[in-house]
Amino acid sequence: MNDRSNIWIELNMVQSWYTSKTNRFFQKDDLLEPFDYERLKTDLKDSLYGQHIASEVVLKAVSGFMTDKHPSKPLVLSFHGGTGVGKNHVSNIIARSIYKKGENSEHVHVFISEHHFPHKGQLETYKTQLKQWIHGNVSSFPRSMFIFDEMDKMNSGLIDVIKPFLDYYPKLDGVSYRKAIFTFLSNAGGNVINQVVLDSWMDGEEREQLQMNSRDMETNIFKDVFNAKSSGFWHSSLIGDHLIDHFIPFLPLEYRHVRQCVLAQMAALNITANDGLADRVARDMPYFPPEEKIFSVKGCKSVRQKLLLHI
Known part of the structure; x- marks a missing residue:
């Protein structure tokens, strides 16, 4: 119980409790950037290479969510593709469009599967801690952002713990999660994406012609991550109950x-x-x-x- 991962989460839970108390006396809205569609569009255009599909979907999804005064559920994005193609980078771009400190904001919470949840024998402890962490931070700051990296390596039981926070409930235990953003990063589905892009190239198609629905790419990503027994997404209720808003492909770079x-x-x-x-x-x-x-x-x-x- 006393491993480094548990200590990290427990310390941060204390910090979360303290933050929730101090937020009763201090307004935190000044930590948010006024949302600017053009700024996000420019950042994606200037600093993201070779990912026209991801750029377009993220721009529309984030802009629509941030300008919706009464969202019906949190924004849930799932990024899929090989290593080094920009998944983490786009998460940081989204954070920069929302928070003045960008990815360094105290309201951006990053979980890395093998670092924060390394021991299978402590699954129940991790479940409890993760629930408390999400609840504590959103209750103190509704516009919180959670980034889960290596989702394909995360225990499926731990993934399903997140499910209630992503649903259409007005409130859970007195807290609304509808203004929060959840981003899942995964290599799962990468082989499907690579094959679609390779087949397209062999057929002489321009890369920029590829879209989300090209050659049933999004559907095949959905099926691949849901049915892969080696993936944490295997038969996950997040997918089965359609709580992920977009499965976004990140193409292999040229x-x-x-x-x-x-x-x-x-x-x-x-x-x-x-x-x-x-x-x-x-x-x-x-x-x-x-x-x-x-x-x-x-x-x-x-x-x-x-x-x-x-x-």
């Missing part, structure tokens, strides 16, 4: 997108833009299929480390 990531990292490190250097770093990344080498195996993950080897 060389040109990796190159954009390299240039962005050069700017972040105050390195003078250099097309030759960007090309060398992008070419140094692994690609698939083995013969054609069209899509990046790791997306933009480790681009920064590769760049540092070349300077």
